[in-house]
Amino acid sequence: MTSIILAIVIGAAFGAVLDRIGATDPNWIGKMLALKHLHLMKTILLAIGTGSVLMFAGQMAGIVDVGHMSVKAAYVGVFIGGLLLGAGWAASGYCPGTGVCAAASGRKDALFFIAGGLLGAAAYMATYPMWKASGLLNDIAGGKVTLGTVPGSKFDGIWAMQGDILGIVLGLGFIAVAFVLPERLSGEGRMADMPAE
Template sequence: MEIVLAIILGLLFGFVLYWVGASSPKKLIAMLRLQDLTIMKIIVFGIGSASVLLSVFSMLGFFNPAHLSVKGANLGMIIGGLLFGIGFGTVGTCPGTCVAATAGGGFRKALSAVLGGLLGAWVFSMSYGFWKNLGLFSIMDWGKMTLFQISDQYPSVFSLGYVGLLIVGIIFIGIAFFLPVNMEGD
């Protein structure tokens, strides 16, 4: 049953990505160049909405924060994020959007993005021991940290708990509402 739900949610996610234009490399690159912020508005609104729902459901006891998986922050994670960002900005696609792009005829680009991601993951896994012995993952090791205290398991930058998460969610929704679509003023 879980796999069926995952497939349904994945199809829904892909449909929404395609519907809002996030599967278009041109629109993604326009967002990264701060020319067309339509997709950015949707992303910021989604983060805000998820934050509000997470905080409200957690405060009401409908959500168990033990289901959250917080990744540790370290220099290796920062370098990996930079590599991902450079690749994303260069080709105008990422794993979530490239699969949705196949519906619009972008099959070759999607296939190359998926294969490139798999190759990169394989190279990283094969060289993980080397990078670990080099100390890449212990440099700037901040551990599993969250912005707000969401459980006893993770330290936080601020001790505002779910109220802080709710406030940040509302701020993000406000930013999404007031963020202009076109930065060029046309």
């Protein structure tokens, strides 16, 4: 029961934040991916950096259970799948999480995205044996690995260096890039959509 309450609280917070940062709005996704307006990119980079620094610092302080880490396997299909997801994300303006949130916020086109998504997931379920047989799902570079070796983690590191410290350094790097990146790279430069700061 506790886990269901946590799912409701964290899930609702995630959905609300995705709505408020513009991630569920295809206009902001389109402008970001066409490299015109990077406001949302800065938000995402800052979020990854903030999450990373807090998680690894929390591990070092003994507050965060290292066992909660969940690292996905690396294989060639990750890249191919990433290409497919990227193309569909750019065309539709939605990814799985933002699509369901956009539908909930009242966007009708997002309902079509979800319907297509359910069919796409079913198509993968049907074609999974083919991918499995192709060898493209076989682990590369050790499979479930992190860049550094995180103390106490069940996942191996590619490099021997201490993974939690590397995580904090990379997290700070993401934060730095978020600050350095300009809001606008190209485009019409309409002042109306510039955030007031």
